[in-house]
Amino acid sequence: MDTLNMRTGGEGEPAVLLLHGLGATGAVWNHFAPPLGRRVLVPDLPGHGPSSPLPHYSFETLTAAVARALPDRRPLVVAGHSLGGVLALELASGKYDVEVLGVLALGVKVEWTQDDLGRVATLAARPARLFETRVDAEQAYLKVSGLLGIAPADPAGLRETEGGWRLAMDPAAFGVGAPDMPALLAAARCPVVLAAGENDPMSRPGRLRALDPDAVTLAGLGHNAHVEDPAAVRALLERFGV
Template sequence: MTTLHLARHQPGGEPVLLLLHGLGATGEVWDGLLQRNWEGEVIAPDLPGHGRSPRLDTYSFEAMAASVAAVVPTGRQVVVLGHSLGGVLALALADGTYGVDVAAACGVGIKLRWSDAELAKAAEVAARPERVFATREEAVDRWLRVSGLAGLVPADAPLVAAGVVESAEGWRVAVDPAAFGVGAPDVPALVARATCPTFLAAGERDPMCPPEQLLEVDPDAVVLPAVGHNLHVESPLTLWPLLERLLASFTDALGR
């Protein structure tokens, strides 16, 4: 089983909050959200093939969810907040088949509709040879664009460090290109299989998950005002109502 790089905050506290980043990013994208204290433990892994985590031979939502499940503390109830790809994995973990006791899960900014052209483009990106850059600056620029953080995060921000890696040949982006071929999720099916409360959310200005598509899939979804796709970086505390809803579900589960 792949052992993921894992950041842990406030170890031992309850409930455990599992934060799952999106495609191309790393666990550091959640740092701004931690400016407001969660009362329990927070864990934020780099997903397989991202940042400092090892790569997979083949990428699927199931394989990635299993890798995440392997680093979740055993015997603890967990609430999960995932963004984009991480949101899909949050919903996958909620079905109870990965050995994680999920009390509630939220997927934020999940792309719900995929055209044939978009899937073909993703497959083409996944098959490309990995690029090596002569300078760190070039690699950082590429990583910011690949992760969707260009314009939101300056090149000298601390969280950029995990997004690039130096090798004997030069600098590369710390993302396995093959991860882009993971495919399109069946979000309604994932929600239907969940054995705990789940809900969806997205920014009002998210072009990848427009509110009308979001509410069609989940009429109780949360539309967060005046933010876009990478809302957890753009305006981190906008997500706090989602955390409060997850915490309420955890509390309800304790009372049953």
């Protein structure tokens, strides 16, 4: 049976669902979640950490897996980073029997070239790379998740195997493709805040503002703004009463 690892904690409603980006795990929210002072739900997405892989990865299958793993159907505020931001928007469409009160989509990659799509398709087709040492695997994990130099590697993101170490991430997850952001924004049944770090190469402020004139630029921050400055990102959730 497929399982999705869900980290939970805190009290107070509405709960906040925190969705990590591709290659990371829910551990990226470790310093972000406690000061929220409310119930938090932090999954490891399918094919990441100890969560089971999926037979096919798409924004819809990933979102459906998260929705199935929720402990109840009480209303939620959802904050998602990068891939997690796309899933937050998908969840807000109303297709998954989940009431979403607000979405913060942080650092979503909104510009995709054919080269980008070809590169991730190639990565998705490759077997997991084997590393001789845990240190090498940790460095690879941090590079894939964009956390090099700003956070330690999550042990749950690594797996020891015969002959060495590999990332716990299922490489096939790279194959989700490019999101249709205009359609996702139009379908969301709740308020949405788009945001990105000023120095985020994957989610440039000008491109975000083309999608939403009110998109927020977080001064001085990069792609993992929620790790670099948790307080600055938490402040955006105040718009949803969090």
